[in-house]
Amino acid sequence: MAEQLEILSAEAHRNLAMHRFAGQHPHMVQIVLPEVEAAASCCPVFLAKSPETGRFALVALFGFAPGEVLVEGADTGSAAFLPLDLQRQGFFTSDDNIAVDIAHPRFAQGASIALFDETGSPTIAMRAVQRAIGTLMGSAGQTEQFIAALVQGKLVEPVDISLSFDDGQTVRLDGLYSVSGEALSAIDDNEMIRLFRNGSLQAAFAIRASLRQVGILARRRNDRITQPSLQSWA
Template sequence: MELLDKQKHADLRIQQPSWRNDHFRQIMVNEFSAAASVCPIFLTKNPETGDFYAGALFGFTANENLLAEQPEIAGAFQPLDLAREAFYITGENISIDPEHSRFSETAGEPLFESDGEPSDVLRKIQRVLGQMNIGMAETERFIAALLADSLVEPLDISLRFDDGETVNLQGLYTVSLDRLHELDDAQVLALFRAGHLQLIYTMAASLKQVNILAHRRNMRLTAAA
């Protein structure tokens, strides 16, 4: 990891990120609305810390992405975490992983103009990092509110596909609407005023995308047969 420098990295170019092998990607609450239109949103736990984070599901097994080949999906939703891949915030600066496959000195778009100013692609990444920085804090507050009201519940999803394979989705959580309806008026009002109530219902509505993804998978199986 090293700080991005207009002199040191003057010749560095960046290629578009690929999410072809992504089946699950972390997202922020400011992405929920767009994500819910094409894929289900869940909570899961960081295996190292045990902390919850929000993520979007694109496929049912490792390296399976049922959306990447759909051009209309890319126009509707692309995770911020994907767009900023290989770039990080370090204090008030931007750091990069110079060994990341996105970087090249021969292919892709330049990070800097000839006068040393950020190129359009770098300015876009700067905006993405800013959105992520804000979104991360908002997401942490949202999840903390869910946990405080005991609204997080595990999901048990088992899917059987046309080729006979059964896939069990494990380690995923959602919001309990039953528990939500048991909260008192003051608790619900607090969730509403914080903007969390809308996020809860967006997560719940996104679960319908599980069956749509399953249909996409079956269609892929049929095409490959």
């Protein structure tokens, strides 16, 4: 369905309501630097190259294939980590304004969460959307700088992960990168202090440590092979 973007306003959208979320939770979501440590607490965090630009982005992995959600609570929107990009579903920026895509499934029939109250002020739910958009926009440059520092410091390495399951399937994770533990340990003291002070070191270690989440998700997938699961959070 084509986008139908409109500048959001209390007057024009007083009666517009939204679902908490819409559609199926994606198996991979792009995140920004302030989200890394929270994401790493429950799912693997990688760097992935954009097929269009060839540039790295930070991504959180919720499953191993499209349509698969393995992080506990993610399929109902109640996981320990909820990406900002999903919190702002259906909302975008247009210059200094927030725009709303009224054709987005989040605003489909049956939506009951108001965007504005009777006084025309944003509701609590709408303020959460505004904060999500603000953080995403405000962290874009910081995230790019972090990724550039990892690349320039030769801290990025490709990951080669192949998983086998009890149903005979083998899943390979291709095109993903992580932070090299060996390269991290070789950083000189001055660079270590610099990275620590700007918050990059903590995020780099969190990305590296999040690799252990791959095994956790793999065990969860194996446990669910013969158990149908609900994968909708509309």
